[in-house]
Amino acid sequence: MSDLAHDPATHSDYRPPGVDGPVLVACDGAPVSSEALFNAGRLATRAFGGPLQVLGICEPTPGVAVGMDVLPVLVELDEARRAAMVEDVRRAISISAAGDPAWHVDVQLGSPSRLLATEALRRHASVIVMGIGRHNPLDRLFGTETTLATLRESRVPVLAVGPSFPATPVHAVVGLDFSAASVQSARLAARLVAPNGRLTLVHVRPRFEHPSVDWQAWDADYGRTLPPLFDQVRAQLDPLEKVMVETVTVRGDPAASLLSYAQQAQCDLIAVGTQRHSFVERLMVGSVATRVLRTARCGVLAVPSA
Structure with a gap:
């Protein structure tokens, strides 16, 4: 992310x-x-x-194996x-x-x-x-x-829900890495949120830190790119009926940080994009989407890349 x-x-x-x-x-x-x-x-x-x-x-x-043969099922x-x-x-x-x-x-x-x-x-x-x-x-x-x-x-896209999923989600959290799939997950999640609800766009920054001047300069440049990128995503959302859109940046492991924020926010839905560029990556789906689906306590919207 x-x-x-x-x-x-x-x-x-x-x-x-x-x-x-x-x-x-x-x-x-x-x-x-x-x-x-x-x-x-x-x-x-x-x-x-x-x-x-x-x-x-x-x-x-x-079929049932019997010796060297397999009995066919009727x-x-x-x-x-x-x-x-x-x-x-x-x-x-x-x-x-x-x-x-x-x-x-x-x-x-x-x-x-x-x-x-x-x-x-x-x-x-x-x-x-x-x-x-x-x-x-x-x-x-x-x-x-x-x-x-x-x-x-x-x-x-796959929308996975548990027994407590509400008829209309009030708060959706989007894991945003600014890829096409994550932007599309924000678009689709925005459609699912109730009027007067909240859509939180969450970007997880790298947790690696180093005292060197080069690292600090890179990190500062990275931070300056985020507001215009968030603005571009906001502009691509369909017209929302009184839905409040907010942006949040956190540091850490992408999946763990997104899940932690979503749990603290007590959201109804987490939306993520998935990236698959090779056969191996296709099997893995994406570590963030996998961990979110396995761990989230709310509904999950996972949007595959094109």
């Missing part, structure tokens, strides 16, 4: 795939997280303008499991105060992370809404690792 090589002014037309496209809500029918999921889905449809679509992913039953068995999940999802929608029986429901067989990413791109979705579910070891589609795996695969 300390790389100033990315000038947001050069990315004024940056948009992830499918902004204003459908909102894809990942749901397996488990009632524990459905209310927060559907509330987040409704929030995203208001923010981004697209319809809400519910997608469940049923992992195929693995197609009828997986189809029965898929049909059962369809009913679970429809039931979760029907009993949820935030649910709507008119929502389009689709359940497919396959790898959850890969299929979610593929379907989101194919449908030109604006965002994938998923559960974090770190407090329930029995979660199927809502585990944090599944959400991380989806982000590794996805070219579409």
Whole structure:
């Protein structure tokens, strides 16, 4: 989060795939997280303008090894499991105060992370809404690792929420390194914040310090670049309805400092961009996004780089 090589002014037309496209809500029918999921889905449809679509992913039953052979799984068995999940999802929608029986429901067989990413791109979705579910070891589609795996695969932003995620966030904190993805995360987070809410743009400066004159001169130059960069990001935000935008600069480890600030601020949402330039980096997603998703006590919006 300390790389100033990315000038947001050069990315004024940056948009992830499918902004204003459908909102894809990942749901397996488990009632524990459905209310927060559907509330987040409704929030995203208001923010981004697209319809809400519910997608469940049923992992195929693995074959059973018998000696040197593998017994194939009957197609009828997986189809029965898929049909059962369809009913679970429809039931979760029907009993949820935030649910709507008119929502389009689709359940497919396959790898959850890969299929979610593929379907989101194919449908030109604006965002994938998923559960974090770190407090329930029995979660199927809502585990944090599944959400991380989806982000590794996805070219579409991922909004991960826990059971306590509010229907309308009042305060969002954005981890801003001035890359295109982090600027876009600020844009999308601004749309999700309630009128009269707060959007805090947080930049983490390098914690390395040295008494040399060269270091002090570099650090002073670094500090002088920040106000105009913050101003450029502010100018790129969509018109906000009475949302207060504030900027904060802290020093330290990017993930730890961002999480510490967000916890002290008791925010409802943390937004981060992710950078992936190689196969290895794609697997890692980005240490900041990974640590935030695994540790945050609030909702997380992660926006992949273009």
